[in-house]
Structure formats: structure tokens, C-alpha cells
Amino acid sequence: MKNSWYKEPWAWLVFILPFTAVVAGIATFIIANSAPDALVVGDYYKKGKAINLELTKVKLAQKLGMKFALQLQDNQLIIKPTGIEKKFPLLNVNFYHPTLEDKDFYLALTPDGNGYFRHKFDESITGKWRITLTSFEDTWKIQNVITLPQSQFIDLIPDPIEAN
Known part of the structure; x- marks a missing residue:
């Protein structure tokens, strides 16, 4: 009988890396848009x-x-x-x-x-x-x-x- 997929450490490693990249991307987007730079001149x-x-x-x-x-x-x-x-x-x-x-x-x-x-x-x-x-x-x-x-x-x- 084989172990379930969630009991395998390699499966978690494969899922954790892309999940971390998605979380970091969302955090970067929130930080970049929460406080726009007031020093930039439009015209x-x-x-x-x-x-x-x-x-x-x-x-x-x-x-x-x-x-x-x-x-x-x-x-x-x-x-x-x-x-x-x-x-x-x-x-x-x-x-x-x-x-x-x-x-x-x-x-x-x-x-x-x-x-x-x-x-x-x-x-x-x-x-x-x-x-x-x-x-x-x-x-x-x-x-x-x-x-x-x-x-x-x-x-x-x-x-x-x-x-x-």
C-alpha cells in the first residue's frame, strides 16, 4: 500500500515553492500600491x-x-x-x-x-x-x-x- 500524497515530503516541496512566489508577489503588489511616491511629477x-x-x-x-x-x-x-x-x-x-x-x-x-x-x-x-x-x-x-x-x-x- 502506498502512502498518501500529503505524507510525501517531496510533494510539499513542489507545492511550497510556487505558493511562496505567489504570496511574495501579492505582498509586493500591496506594498507598491498602498503608498504611491509623492515625489514623482506627472507633467x-x-x-x-x-x-x-x-x-x-x-x-x-x-x-x-x-x-x-x-x-x-x-x-x-x-x-x-x-x-x-x-x-x-x-x-x-x-x-x-x-x-x-x-x-x-x-x-x-x-x-x-x-x-x-x-x-x-x-x-x-x-x-x-x-x-x-x-x-x-x-x-x-x-x-x-x-x-x-x-x-x-x-x-x-x-x-x-x-x-x-
Whole structure:
């Protein structure tokens, strides 16, 4: 009398290998589709045109002599204009996380009596960030990559290389 097929170890080996490949394929498909990459841009041509427009804004900031100093210490952000004496009614400040889009945030800051722009964060902001400063009219732009927190003031200057 012969043994049943399920009592043979070779039969299980033959079934396990394809079954493992099917399970791994399903798991890969689920992982790949559960969190799509937010960094991929769908329309490259429009994005390229927008980059050229941004470079024009950076060059205007250079021409105007725009320069700011930034400090973030004890969750207190201070941005002060250092390049020109012009007063700004509003400063748009964007913080972009290098990899996680949901951590990006925007601040619209008004100056205090000294002309400094201040903001108190509820939580600490740490790590590497791309920070963008623009005017209320969005005519010029300064963009730099910085590491936070900063106990000393660091300069934010218009740099076309950083704008890419």
C-alpha cells in the first residue's frame, strides 16, 4: 500500500515553492500600491516652465540685494531682513521636508516693531529643511537648504543653485 500524497515530503516541496512566489508577489503588489511616491511629477514640461519662472524670481531677489537672517531656538523662529532697509508688510515662509510631503508647512508672518518676523512653534522643528521666503506679491524668492534648530543667526541669500 502506498502512502498518501500529503505524507510525501517531496510533494510539499513542489507545492511550497510556487505558493511562496505567489504570496511574495501579492505582498509586493500591496506594498507598491498602498503608498504611491509623492515625489514623482506627472507633467514634466509644466514643472520645467515653473522652474524657469522661479529662477527669474531668485535673480530679482539678487538684483534687489535681498538678504535675511534666520534663527530657530527654543521653538522660537526669528527672521530679520539684513540686506535692505525696506519694510515688508508680510513675509511668506514655506518649509519643505526633503522626503515627506505631509510635513511641509506654510507661515504668513507680519513684522514686529523691530521689523523682525517671529513665530512660536508648539512642537520642535528639527532636521534638514528647504526654506523659501517670498514677498506678499510673490515677485522675488529666496530659497535655501538649512538644518534646524539654529542657535545663531544664519544668512538666507538668493542663490539660483539652491532654487532648483
